[in-house]
Amino acid sequence: MPIKSEKMRIIGVDCPTCVLSINAALKKLPGVKEFKADVSSGDAIIVFDDERTLLNDIVKAVREAGYDVLKESLYIEVVDPPEGFSRVLEDKLRRLDGIIDAHVNEVTHIGKIIYNPLTTSKTRLMQALDGVGLLIKEVEDSSIRDTRSKKAWRVLRVLTLSSIGLLMVSLEILHLTGVHYLILPTHIKAWLSSIAVILSFEIYRRGFKTLLLRAPGMDSLIALSTLFTYLYSMFSFIMGGGELFFEASTGVLGFVSLGKFIEEKMRGRVEESIRLLANELKGKVRVERNGVIVEVEPSEVKPGEIVIIKAGEKILVDGVITEGWGYVDESMFTGEPIPVFKTSEKRDPVLSGTILTQGFIKVRVTRTGSDTAIAHIIEYMREATYSKPVIQRIADRIVGYLTWIVIALSAMVFTYWFITTGDLGKAVLFTSAVLAVTCPCPLGIAIPLVTAVSVYRASRAGILVRSAEVFERFLESNTIFFDKTGTLTEGEPRISKILVYSGDQSSVLGYVCSLEEKSEHVLAKAIVEYCREHMVSTNSVDDYTHLPGLGIIGSVNGVNIIVGSEKLVKEMNIKIPGEVEENAEKHMKEGFTVIYVAVNGAVAALLVMRDEPRTEAKEVIEYFKTKGFEVGMLTGDHEASARTIARELGINTLYSRLRPEDKAELIVKLQEKGKRIVYVGDGINDSVALSRAYLGVAMGRGSDVTRESGDVILVSDSLKGLIRLYKLSLKTKRKTIENLLWAFVYNMLLIPVAAGILYGYGVYLRPEYAAIAMILSDISVVSNSITVLGTRID
Secondary structure, three states, X not given: OOEEEEEEEEEOOOXXXXXXXXXXXXXXXXXXXXXXXXXXXXXXXXXXXXXXXXHHHHHHHHHXXXXXXXXXXXXXXXXXXXXXXXXXXXXXXXXXXXXXXXXXXXXXXXXXXXXXXXXXXXXXXHXXXXXXXXXXXXXXXXXXXXXXXXXHHHXXXXXXXXXXXXXXXXXXXXXXXXXXXXXXXXXXXXXXXXXXXXXXXXXXHHHHHHHHOOOXXXXXXXXXXXXXXXXXXXXXXXXXXOOXXXXXXXXXXXXXXXXXHHHHHHHHHHHHHHHHHHHHHOXXXXXXXXXXXXXXXXXXXXXXXXXXXXXXXXXOOEEEEEEEEEEEEOHHHHOOOOOEEEEHHHOOEEOOOOEEEEEEEEEEEEEOHHHOHHHHHHHHHHHHXXXXXXXXXXXXXXXXXXXXXXXXXXXXXXXHHHHHHOOHHHHHHHXXXXXXXXXXXXXXXXXXXXXXXXXXXXXXXXXXXXXXXXXXXXXXXXXXEEEHHHHHEOOOOEEEEEXXXXXXXXXXXXXXHHHHOOOOOHHHHHHHHHHHXXXXXXXXXXXXXXXXXXXXEEEEOOEEEEEEOHHHHHHOOOOOOHHHHHHHHHHXXXXXXXXXXXXXXXXXXXXXXXXXXXXXXXXXXXXXHHOOOEEEEEOOOOHHHHHHHHXXXXXXXXXXXXXXXXXXXXXXXHHHOOOOEEEEEOOOOOHHXXXXXXXXXXXXXXXXXXXXXXXXXXXXXXXXXXXXXXXHHHHHHXXXXXHHHHHHHHHHHHHHHHOOOOHHHOOOOOHHHHHHHHHHHHHXXXXXXXXXXXXXXX
């Protein structure tokens, strides 16, 4: 039994209870034998059976327990790889010690290896990669190769190959139609065919290399087909007898080379789209330094510095406006073409990659370079292309079997025709045609290419997709649960009235605002905003404790203060007078949120607040109801208040008075009963629920995209993004199915024809024509995938 002992560093461990929690999570894995951890350092030893449990499973279990594992990443580029290389490379990588996960993108040829730095290192990994038979180099974080920089010799080679192939095949067609005066002499055919074989060295190198790796692909089939016909023809030419197939081998090589060149150009559109997005980070910025304005690269700007932006200029940093006003085009984040008014009065945030269309502003920098929102978006987009949905993993396995089946079938075809006819030339003809017509490439790229295009298309609509499985999971879901505050509502509640029962309003608000200034909750922000508008004085805070889902307990100038829900007040054993309870009930039934304020153990006031539903919420809810989804609301609010909002929006399923952990537990229980839940939350208090849902969708304005919550982030902060994502998921599924069906049908129909099943009726495929059909199949899949870029999802 292959037992492994892995040393890891657990992040967040600081007590024996932490170790117990992790141990409980690991015990659920079938192969884990032992877990020991040092509380002081976080270092742990995990003993496990690596045939039953992968290192990636262990890391996931640790994260689900609420902790994380120290890990590092290595980004690699596979230079000029053969078709279908990613499946083989991923399998080899995952067998190496210390590898947590490995993904290689078939479209961009970029791979990401996540590893345990306590077990292995970049140097050791690169040394191990030297032995896999592929040219691999380390690249900077997720850098994408520039497909535009094609070397002149490569273009010349393609043009030469395709010209020779087209010439020889065209003359052969003319000969078959009775035009005999344009026939090339046999020695010229042999010479041109030899040139084609020499120029196709890369196809043979890749093809036979993958055969040696026991993972043959399209290049392997083409190499076998053309070399077979070329060697047979050359042997027959030298010996002076037998049928010659120089046109066949040359035509296949020429058409395949041209087809692959066209296909790469089309695939390059996807890479170019992401590259153009990355270019939004390039340029110069004006910075005020010691009273002097200087122009520097964005990477040289430090947080806290002041950047000056004029009308028509691109904003290259994340920050807040400290002076001036202007209209900012944020369409690259939100998908909305109308510029947004921004001003220093509200300290409005601005994001790198947006454009100041009108006005003049000074911005205090908060993030630069790789920390900016757009940098995170680009990284997440690339992350999404590394992951693979279930259907793609199935397709990868099919591709692995298909090529071996075709090689075996070609051997059977050769044997059959040679034995039954005794004609070696005919056996060579049909065998080569079978090898040339088979096209595993569309099966290999059908899904990753559609996914890459869809991820990019989503980003242009203000939707950040962080996993390739998102499109698949959304369509498999049957339930959507929404958080209320900040998700179904505007998230900007305001105080409607203050009911004071003890003391004066000014002093009570002074205590409340002193505590709430330390909170990031949307209700806290509304209270603080109210205090600023009414010039309420605040005091120093002696003690502060935030209780998620309940409220705040603290001390201000020696006075004990509680600000929160009715549940918190009762749990603190504070008596609620009848009048207070009646007023609270009355306002909650009318849809208001009621915050209790207790001073020194007695209820002192009620803060009555209202958060209006989003204008698009009702439309979105109705849309998903028509699609057969059960729609519900999960909230920490009192039921009466939540019921009012639910009634307004047409929601029947409601769970109220839930803490963040209650939401997560409820989602888990309901999913155990067969529900597949899409949970839509604000990404802050709902992070646990988002991670437990079948699909987590986090609401977030552009400045929130750096938060590690949700499989999807609606950067546009509009619920209509859900409709756009659903429509795009439908389109992605349709294109994936179309590609797979085309690839399967193509192979199932043409392989028998190439094998000569219709030869008795005068119908057969010469290898060069089979190659044309194969390349057209390949290009059709790429073309079909790229149409997603023009998809309307509004």
